[in-house]
Amino acid sequence: MQIFIDSANIEEVRRAHEWGVISGVTTNPSLIAKEGRDFIATIKEMISIVGNLPLSAEVVTMDANEMVEQGKRLASIGEGIVVKIPMNEAGLIATNQLAKAGIKTNVTLIFSSTQALLAARAGATYVSPFIGRLDDINQVGMNLIEETSSIFRTHAIETQIISASIRHTAHIIEAALVGAHIATTPFKVIQQMMKHPLTDAGIEKFMADWEESKDNLGSI
Ligand code: G3P
Secondary structure (H helix, E strand, C coil), rough: EEEEEEEEHHHHHHHHHHHHCCEEEECHHHHHHHHHCHHHHHHHHHHHHHCCCEEEEECCCCHHHHHHHHHHHHHHCCCCCEEEEHHHHHHHHHHHHHCCCCCCCCEEEEHHHHHHHHHHCCCEEEEEHHHHHHHCCCCCCHHHHHHHHHHHHHHHCCCCCCCCCCCHHHHHHHHHCCCCCEEEEEEHHHHHHCHHHHHHHHHHHHHHHHHHHHHHHHCC
16 A cells, blocks of 8 residues: 655655655645645645655636636646546546546545445546544444445456545554555654654664673774
8 A cells, every 4th residue: 555645734745755655645725725825836846846756636616617627737737746626526527527638636525435436437546535534423434445445346446545534543554454555644644653662662772782882893
């Protein structure tokens, strides 16, 4: 399973990319708004860091034709751009038209496997089921990833499943186990993935032992 970073923060994208662990970036209008900077300039700056890795940039209109126009403008910014489109009737129309124009799409705000199937059939490159927001309303979000993954596998559907709305590291492991292709992950959760108290304690002990005896150990 690949890791995408779910962020519009340049510093977060830069750091996670430097670690060599991310295979793409996703944003949404809320993440862009949180940064309070020009949308297109932010997208371009992220492209300057991640190059042609897939970078989802979302349309902000409820009209299908405008979605297509915005999608085409976004796609012209860079080779890796994936047009993120909300799951509704206009979104399906726009997804289908953009797919016919050879533009990649990520259908977002997926909360059922029927929505995921429709998005895939409309030509979506990616679908983004939101697991955390389902957990928030007392449903088991991961069931949606498992169900969608099973349907796509059974019917050889090539659309990739992005586990979105990830809240903690257990979501990452579970998404990988039930067959998600990608987990788009907040920076904080990617940081948590690398941490283990036994690793920290082990490093401290190795360094202390080295320091204590280093005069007899030569140099590297
Ligand atoms: O970018 C889509 C998704 O990951 C948002 O997550 O935490 O706002 O539910 P969240």
